[in-house]
Amino acid sequence: MVDTTSIGTPEQLRDPNYTPALQKAIPLGIQHVLAMFVSNVTPAIIIAGAAGFGFGSDAGAQGFPDMTYLIQMSMLFAGIATLIQTIGFGPVGAKLPIVQGTSFAFIPIMIPLVAGKGVEALPALFGGVIVGGLFHTLIATFIGKIRFALPPLVTGLVVMMIGLALVKVGIQYAAGGVPAVDQPEYGSLLNWSVALVVILVTVSLKFYAKGMLAVSAVVIGIVVGYFYAMVMGLVTLEGIGASWGRAAPIALPMPLKYGFEFSFAAIIGFCLMAFVSAVETVGDVSGITKGGAGREATEAEITGATYADGVGSAIAGLFGGFPNTSFSQNVGLIAMTGVMSRHVVTIGAIFLIICGLIPKVGAVINTIPIEVLGGGVIVMFGMVVAAGVSMLSDVNWNRRNMVIFAIALSVGLGLQLEPKAVQYLPDTLRILMTSGLLPAALIAIVLNLILPEDLTEESTEEMSGGMAGQGDTGFGTGDKA
Structure with a gap:
């Protein structure tokens, strides 16, 4: 991790408008990208696989061009949404060091909408993303008035449910993908060994390394797992060359690439989840201002951040991107570094945008074996469950x-x-x-x-007494309903 003692005075480090020297700001910005990179592109891979045109599909020699595009849009619009947060446009944007990325919260909603339907399911999906993003923008106008309805009991349960809905995906990927009748190698020791290498490297770096090695533990774990899979014959150099050769040097996003369609199920699902995402963002903004500046978030910052969530998601949906939200892992990174500068995060956003404009980056990600990704997402989705449990500890x-x-x-x-x-x-x-x-x-x-x-x-004892070895049956001591 960058030595922040040489970046500025304590007062400067707590100021969101302070700009460190570039030789310090650039590594700090890239550090933010490394902390969220894998989490940001994972939803695109999961949805492509669920729809049937990603891992495990009959893509053949053509590879997965649609999945590559979705990965590309995930990077591009995470960067654009982050710029909206850090720079701000009128009331839109918190003007704080908030990193935006593709939200995990919407995955349990998206999977049933696309399951096995291929590219034909995407118009309705992105119609829901756009309308949900606009509704999310509307929530910003009254976010302060609905917080009473979403205490830690509710938000913690929802976050935990997000993780629980996704852990099955992680296990399937680690075992070799969504199981199929003609997939005898599913669950083989070879597949699991790849995922376990990723998990072991990630956990080792997270607990025994320091600085940027610890921050980028998941990324490094996937890189190590990738090379292990290559040695074990799960990655072919010809496939890498083909993916790299097919990808254009630079490609701009295409508006309404997959069309637009109104689906009642998609719209209702995305609008309902927008409430949860908005409250998550409120918590992240509060965490950033407390951890980085030692103060409470202002109403303008909370409102601006929620506006940016909605606007960023709606714009992403127009081009084939998924809903964006603030990333909690980057909130923790700000507390660790003590650098509150929004311009540091702006540098990271520019880096994401550049990656999103270069399809070869998405093509390389596309060659990652699903077992490697499985090891990474087992850690990530488990952490989502743990985050929900942590929130429930306040109940x-x-x-x-x-x-x-x-x-x-x-x-x-x-x-x-x-x-x-x-x-x-x-x-x-x-x-x-x-x-x-x-x-x-x-x-x-x-x-x-x-x-x-x-x-x-x-007392909770009346609820748990029968299970605590007190000789009771049922939910209580028998003298109360």
């Missing part, structure tokens, strides 16, 4: 909150694990319900608003 676990959590988790996770339970619902409602995430969030929000507060006086 007062009384009878009322335990009931809310129990019902929301049981219904949400249960429908996700057994989607056939609602197979007779209309298509739109079925897609929303089987995401697991939306029913869990809706139940938690509604119950939190309608259950009487006087239940908070109850």
